[in-house]
Amino acid sequence: KAGVTQTPRYLIKTRGQQVTLSCSPISGHRSVSWYQQTPGQGLQFLFEYFSETQRNKGNFPGRFSGRQFSNSRSEMNVSTLELGDSALYLCASSLGASGHIETQYFGPGTRLLVL
Amino acid sequence: GQQLNQSPQSMFIQEGEDVSMNCTSSSIFNTWLWYKQDPGEGPVLLIALYKAGELTSNGRLTAQFGITRKDSFLNISASIPSDVGIYFCAGQLPPSGTYKYIFGTGTRLKVLA
Numbered sequence: 001k002a003g004v005t006q007t008p009r010y011l012i013k014t015r016g017q018q019v020t021l022s023c024s025p026i027s028g029h030r031s032v033s034w035y036q037q038t039p040g041q042g043l044q045f046l047f048e049y050f051s052e053t054q055r056n057k058g059n060f061p062g063r064f065s066g067r068q069f070s071n072s073r074s075e076m077n078v079s080t081l082e083l084g085d086s087a088l089y090l091c092a093s094s095l096g097a098s099g100h101i102e103t104q105y106f107g108p109g110t111r112l113l114v115l
Numbered sequence: 116g117q118q119l120n121q122s123p124q125s126m127f128i129q130e131g132e133d134v135s136m137n138c139t140s141s142s143i144f145n146t147w148l149w150y151k152q153d154p155g156e157g158p159v160l161l162i163a164l165y166k167a168g169e170l171t172s173n174g175r176l177t178a179q180f181g182i183t184r185k186d187s188f189l190n191i192s193a194s195i196p197s198d199v200g201i202y203f204c205a206g207q208l209p210p211s212g213t214y215k216y217i218f219g220t221g222t223r224l225k226v227l228a
Contacts, residue, residue: 004157006157033215033216035218042218042219042220042221043158043203043218045215045216045217045218048215056215058215088155090157090158103146103148103160103163104148104160104205104216105160106150106157106158106159106160107157108156108157109155109156109157111155
C-alpha cells in the first residue's frame with residue numbers, strides 16, 4: 001500500500017506570494033491533517049479535514065487555509081507569505097473512523113523557503 | 116500551541132547502550148504514538164499505544180502507555196548508529212469535538228560508534 005505523498009517536496013517563494021501544497025493520503029484513509037514544523041516551535045497542528053470538511057483547526061492566521069476533495073486528497077494554501085512561514089509542512093493521514101482511536105501516518109513533507 | 120514535555124531534549128550515547136526517553140503531560144490522552152524523524156523527512160511511526168498500561172515492542176524498541184494516561188516511555192535497546200534521529204511522542208486527546216494530536220518537543224539522539 002502506497003504511503004502518504006506530498007508535492008512538491010521543495011519550494012522557494014518570495015514574501016507576499018501565495019503557495020499551494022498537495023497531499024495524497026494512504027488509500028482508504030479519509031482524514032488528512034496538516035502540520036507546520038519549525039526548529040523553534042516544533043510540530044504545530046494547522047487543521048484536519050475529514051470527508052471534505054474541516055473538522056479541527058489549530059491556532060494559525062486566516063492566511064492558512066485548506067480543502068479536501070472527494071477522493072480525500074487535500075491541499076493547503078498560504079496567502080501573502082511571510083518570512084516566518086518558512087518551514088517543513090507535513091501532511092498526515094488516518095482512517096478517520098468514528099471510533100476516535102486513530103493512528104496517523106506522515107508524508108515526507110514539503111519544505112517551503114520564503115525569501 | 117500545545118506541546119507535551121519530552122525529555123531528555125538530546126542525548127549522546129555509545130553504540131550498544133540502551134536509551135530511555137519519556138513524555139509527560141497534565142492532560143489525559145487516549146492514544147500515544149512514537150515517531151522517528153530523519154533530517155528533511157517526515158516522521159515515521161514506530162509504535163502506537165491505545166490502552167493505559169499497555170506495553171508494546173517493535174524490534175529493539177519498547178514503549179509503554181502510562182497508567183495515569185498522562186505519560187509514555189520509549190526504550191531503545193542495544194543502540195546502533197542508524198538510531199540517530201529525532202524521536203517524537205504524540206498524544207491524542209479524548210474526544211471533545213476534536214481528534215487532534217499534541218506533539219512532544221522531540222528527543223535528539225546521537226549514537227557514537
